Amino acid sequence: MAQNPKPPVVRPITDADIPAAVDTLARAFADYPYTRHVIAADDHEERIRRFQELCLTRIGMVYGRVWVADEGRAVAVWAVPGQDPSPAFAEIGPMLGELSGDRAAAYAAADAAMAPYRSQEQGWFLETVGTAPEAQGKGLGSAVLMPGIQEAERAGCPAFLETSSEANVRFYERLGFKVAADVQLPDNGPRTWCMRRDPR
Numbered sequence: 001m002a003q004n005p006k007p008p009v010v011r012p013i014t015d016a017d018i019p020a021a022v023d024t025l026a027r028a029f030a031d032y033p034y035t036r037h038v039i040a041a042d043d044h045e046e047r048i049r050r051f052q053e054l055c056l057t058r059i060g061m062v063y064g065r066v067w068v069a070d071e072g073r074a075v076a077v078w079a080v081p082g083q084d085p086s087p088a089f090a091e092i093g094p095m096l097g098e099l100s101g102d103r104a105a106a107y108a109a110a111d112a113a114m115a116p117y118r119s120q121e122q123g124w125f126l127e128t129v130g131t132a133p134e135a136q137g138k139g140l141g142s143a144v145l146m147p148g149i150q151e152a153e154r155a156g157c158p159a160f161l162e163t164s165s166e167a168n169v170r171f172y173e174r175l176g177f178k179v180a181a182d183v184q185l186p187d188n189g190p191r192t193w194c195m196r197r198d199p200r
Contacts, residue, residue, distance in 0.1 A: 008143045013066040013075070018057060020072030025052035028130030033190035034164035038110055040101025047099045052128065054095060058088050060127055067147050074131040074140035078148040081122040081157060110185045110192075117181035117194045119160055124152035126161035142175060149175060149197065159197040164190040176200075 013021060026049035029035045039047050060066045060077035063085040067076050079085065100107040126148065131141045152159040161177065163169060169179065172195050181194040 008069040008074070008138075008140050010067055010069045010143050010147060013061060013068050013072075017068050017072045018053075021056060021066075021068055021075040022049060022053045024073055024075050024132045025049075025056065025128060025130040027133055029128075032164065034110070034185075034192060037164075037185065037187075037189045038100055038103050038107040040099075040103050042101065047101065051096060051099045052130075054092050055128060058092050059085050062088060064127065065148060065151070067144050069140045069144040070135060073135040074129075074144040076129040076144040076148055077127040079125040079127050080151075081124070081155075106187050106189065109187055110189055113183060113185050113189075114162065114192065114194070117183060119158070119180070119194075119196065121158060123158040123160055123196075124148055124155075126159065141171070145175060152197070153199050156199050158199065161195050162192055163195065164192045166191075169193050169195070172197075 177195040
C-alpha cells in the first residue's frame with residue numbers, strides 16, 4: 001500500500017530561516033505579473049530579492065506574523081490588526097522606491113489604482129506568500145497559509161489579499177476567499193484581484 005506523504009511541518013519563522021525564506025520569495029516572484037510591472041527589468045531578480053527581504057524582515061517579522069513550511073520552501077507573511085507598520089514603511093519607502101528603478105511611476109500609479117478597493121476594516125492582510133518553484137504542487141502553499149487564515153477566523157476577522165494571477169484566484173477561492181474587486185492596472189499593467197475571506 002502506498003504511504004500517505006507526511007503533512008508539511010508549518011511553524012513561525014525564526015532568524016535562521018530568513019535566507020531560505022528570502023530565496024523562496026525571490027524565486028517565486030521572479031516572473032510574477034505585478035512585480036514585472038512595478039520593478040525595473042535591469043537586475044530584476046536581485047531587486048525582487050532585496051524588496052522581499054525588506055518586506056519580510058522590516059515589516060512582516062516586526063509588525064505581522066510569518067510562517068514557513070518545509071524549512072522555508074514556502075513562506076506566508078501577514079499584516080495583523082492592531083499593529084501599525086507606518087514607521088517602518090516611512091523608513092524603507094525610499095529604498096522600495098529605489099528598487100522600482102525606472103518603474104517607480106508605474107508602482108505609484110498601481111498603488112493609487114488599488115487604494116479605493118482596499119478595505120478599511122480591521123483584518124488580516126496577506127502581504128506576500130510564495131513557494132519555491134521546485135516545491136510547488138505539493139500542498140505547501142495552502143499549508144503555510146492555514147495558520148493565518150485560522151487565526152483570523154478565531155479572532156472573528158476577515159482576511160484580505162491581492163493577486164495578479166488568475167490561477168491564484170482559483171487557488172484562493174478553494175481556501176474560502178471571494179473576489180471583492182477586479183482591477184485593470186493603468187499603463188498596461190496586469191489585471192489584479194482583491195479578495196476577502198469572511199469568518200464563518
